[in-house]
Amino acid sequence: MPVTSPQTQDSATATAAEPTLRAGTLGTADIAFFVVSAAAPLTVMxxxxxxxxxxxxxxxxxxxxxxxxxxxxxxxxxxxxxxHVRSAGAFYAYITRGLGRSVGIGAALLAMVGYNGMEIGVYGLLGTATQDTLHALFGIDIPWLPVSLAGLVLIWYGGFRSIDFGAKLLGVLLCAETGILVLLAGGVLLKGGAHGLSAASFAPGNVLVPGTAAVLAFAFAAFTGFESTVIYRREARDPGRTVRRATYIAVAFLGLFYAFIVWTVIQAFGDAHVVQAAGSDPAGLFFSAITTFVGGWAADLMHILIVTSVLASLLAFHNAINRYGLALAEEGVLPKAFGTVHAKHRSPYLAGVAQTVLGAAVVLAFWAAGADPYAQLLLWVNTPGMIGLMALQLLAAIAVPFYFRRITHEEGVLRTVVAPIAATVLLSIAIVLVCTHLDLFTGASSLVNMILMAVAPAVFVLGIALARRLRRTKPDVYERFAAEPSADA
Structure with missing residues (x-):
């Protein structure tokens, strides 16, 4: 059984016990890089x-x-x-403490399916983005499957290496993809846009329109994965502060950066013309803008950086999934082997192998069925994952006030009651907006959309059934689930 208490010795001296994750490695910026990279800002924009x-x-x-x-x-x-909660189980640990073990185990299964859905589907996007880039730059047409399979191997290797290797790599990739967007924005601002700069985007009359509901659905989807900061608690320096700061930095950066970049692109075409331009050529909108205001070379670079943006997102989700798998193996819910940590790199490498094999199986199944890598592999696999993660956010918000009612604490009512209740209401609205506009995400039939929406609740119910089975057949595992570790990680 892997050791669950923190260990600060390096791999050269850790001979008396099985290797653990590399504690004290990640700072605030490192964790923020993981979270923002998962959101793939350039690809989203x-x-x-x-x-x-x-x-x-x-x-x-x-x-x-x-x-x-x-x-x-x-x-x-x-x-x-x-x-107050020091478990590495992230969402499911929080939900367990507030809403009970059965709901927590249901949330754990939903988290595994949700994060896998968010990652595996993106291998389809990797294939199509690489196809588009090679065609645009060199006129070369290649099949998508070899690209996706090569991506699986590359991401497996990135997850196999130490967490600080992944943090440094994501830092470089994230700076590159945000840098090209900043370059675009700078070009637009320096040249004053197409017809001068305007603040009309923020006027109530332009915000309170029927299409705002659809915008909100897209916007909430653009933040998916930001909450994964807590997954890295055991590898963080001063986790009590680092995780909290990284969460706020990620949310603030994404919200402000997204809004700023979208506004600058609107200025690039002008308030009166941008809607028509976006509707007639959505795929080319940003490339057209950067060609006009920066140069054709920048558009070529943007094509390349979209591919690296997708790779960064894949690696960020892969690392998060591996740590969920490690935590659930230590809980006794997943096979014990998934809790094995590599002696040198201190990574949950067997969980990474399992996740890569699962990803390859799904990718090959869609290819064998003749599915489109974007319209079906990406959208049909990502959508249940997105809904599942939003549902986990909602459950976590509900769990907060229940948890604080059960313990003695000195936290204020604003943090423990008012904010969680407000978040519950707002997240419920967000989920409704996404589900009622699902056709915008998938482009699929009503039947397909109903099936995609049903995946998350079905997985959650299956998880609750698993919890009841564990309570009968493995009561010790059930009682230990999401228990507080003996020392902070």
């Missing part, structure tokens, strides 16, 4: 924001601000609870 503009008009930037504000409210209770 260039690939999704044009649809938000086409549907919501020039008020689209406010949608990203509202989504960020909602998640900041959620983060208040979430991070307050993180000071």
């Amino acid at each position: 260039a690939g999704v924001a044009p649809f938000a503009i086409a549907l919501g008009g020039i008020g689209a930037p406010v949608g990203y601000l509202l989504a960020g504000l909602t998640l900041a409210v959620f983060a208040v209770g979430f991070t307050t609870m993180s000071r």
Whole structure:
């Protein structure tokens, strides 16, 4: 059984016990890089924001601000609870403490399916993004499957290496993808946009329009994965502060950055023309803007950086999934082997192998069925994952006030009651918006959308059934589930 208490000796001296994750490795910036990289800012902006503009008009930037504000409210209770809950189980541990073990085990299964859905589907996007880049730059057409399979191997290797290797790599990739967007914004601002700079995007009359609901649905989806800061608690330096700071930094950065970039792209075409431009060529909107205001070389670079943005997102989700697998193996819910940590790299490498094999199986199944890598592999696999993670956020928000009613604490009522209740209401609205606009995400039939929506609740119910079975057949495992570790990690 892997050791669950923290261990600060390096791998050269850790001979008396089985290896553990490398404690004290990640700072605030490192964890923020993981979280923001998972959101894939460049891919979200260039690939999704044009649809938000086409549907919501020039008020689209406010949608990203509202989504960020909602998640900041959620983060208040979430991070307050993180000071008291030291488990590496992240969402499921928080939900267990507030709502009980059965709900917590249901949440654990939902988390595994949700994070896997968010990652595995993106291998389809990797294939199509690489295809588009090679065609645009060199006129080369290649099949998507070899690219996706090569991506699986590359991401496995990144997760196999030490966590500080992953943090440094993601830091470089994230700086590159945000840098190209900043370059675009700088070009637009320096040249004064297409027809001068305008603040009309923030006028109530342009925000309170029917299309705002669709913008909000896209905006909430753009933050998916931000809550994974707590997954790295055991590898963080001063986790009580680092995790909390990284969460707020990630939410603030994404909300403000998304809104700013969308606003600058609107300025690139002008308030009167951007909606038509976004509707007629959404895939080319950002490339057209950067070509006009920076140069064709920058558009070529943006093509390349979209591929690296996708790779960064894949690696961030892969690392999060591996740590969930490690935690659940230590709980006794998943096979013990998944809790094995590599002696040199101190990574949960067998969980990484299992996740890579699962990803390869799904990718090959979609390829064998002749499915489209974007419209079906990406969208059909990502969508249940996105809904599942939003549902976990909702359950975590509900769990906060229940948890603080059960313990003695000195936290204020604003953090333990008011903010979590507000977050519960706002996240419920967000989930409704996403589910009622699911056709915008998937482009699929009503039947397919109903099936995709049903995956998350079905997995959660299955998890509760698993919990009841564990309580009967393995009561010791059930009683230990999400128990507080003996020392902080």
